[in-house]
Amino acid sequence: MLTGDEVAIKMEPLHVEHETNHPPTLAYEPVIYKLLGKPSVGFPSLLWAGKDHGNYVLILERLGPNLASLFKFCRRKFSPRTVCMLAQQMLARIEYVHSRGLLVVDVKPQNFAVGMGDNAHVVYLFDFGHSKLYLDPATGKHHPYVKNRSATGTAVYASIAAHRHYELCRRDDIEALFYVLVEFYCGDRLPWQGIYAPSYEAKLERTRDMKAGPAFRDFVAAHCPPELQAYYSHYTNLVFTQEPDYAYLKGLFVKRVKAEGWDNDAKFDWIDPSLLEKGTLIPEEYVVAPRFVDEVELDPS
Template structure:
């Protein structure tokens, strides 16, 4: 699906929107550019009348606060250029990113090589570790919330969309939030942790677990619970949780996964609620596999060189991938 032209509008008299990229309940994402510098950006906007109907603050105002807590990491996160009210909308102006990893996985016929999985895993762990270092949880770890950069940053994986992020450290005491057994479910069903399914308080372990499901899908093509039959959405949620927590996943990992993912699975399964994950250890699992195989960590991913894949990609040689900035609102059953 191509980007649709829109009636152009400006934000702050500086950023001019040119194309509609995508949208969800109450908001949209547009492609835009800075009229002073020519730099491309993405504009996320949310209609403010929703605030008045629900008495809730704008979701994008919350996300802007999260970006401010993240400060300005050196790489791997879009820069927040501006946030505020503009012509009846609450608006975020962010760096424009390239295709997300969910789209790229589809282009590669839903199968990444182990070399690409190893390179992606190390970068994705870097991003999650940084978020955790700021006292925050990502919460909604999924392929569509990671995207490659543009231009010179096309080899860098970016983490974005922090609308579901939350603090795991008390900002006053600096202590870990206590365990609570009755919380609202958050995240995207295929990648949500077992604790998220069970409405438990989340911790750093849950982001690490969700990333495991993402990497498992990248390597295997699909997750064991994707496509299962259930008479209702609630029944499907329950069955998915049972598979993640029980023998179905253990058997799948034992028979279908390389040693690195087996070790990763065993490691996060033993993490305690307040325990800090050993990010360096997890990165080393994949770095050691790269070294063992003699693979160069050159950030040449499968979608850059179809010859790396047994079945190639879905992209004809003359096809140019449209860059996307993806926003997902709420719990995504897919």
């Protein structure tokens, strides 16, 4: 009302807690934003949080379209150059979250978006309703490895440990991002998307087995570029409490950009679609703007 700025407003009814016996995520998410502090770039500003007219309300800086929507507009195929540039920024956002003693938990394309206006080249990470601490704030020690935890995250991108209901660690965020980058690079569905199973539970089990089995390792070797193969090798060799080598992982994509002679200028495919074989789904006379973007809802499996 005072500035005329547009904002993003998330709302969740207060009665959800009484119906499900679980606290609404919007009652929890502001705590995560406060723990994140004030990062210099790549996270929306928290403008207000509280209760209003029977709802939990979260007001955030407004962002542009998310990467799932942009991926759809680019006909579900990003150029290798765009994948490399996205990977560097996405890894940097996850690295920052980890530096605050937190896990993202739900890493997926829908939770990354580009900024507005002068920040249209910046990739933002948002939606921390499933985030959790991996460091004990009192002792600074890594939480212990335990089994029989509740499964969290989105099944398509969830780590193998999440499928197995194990305690999560930093490796699991890195693994989930790998599945996102493979989807972006290969342009087709991940091997476990669209599979048949007689029930949702059976589908989850089959998805877990496919991620952990030799067929996916063969898929990575056959269809992924060297930088993604090296990424896969790195995270699969991490132990539970081990910190990922973020500089090494980001460097894999920087090396590819330099080797190809590409400009690392954040001019992504939806800004400059000349590198796409089939172009985009956006007519040339349109400019990428939120009013042309509908939220992409994925099947929960």
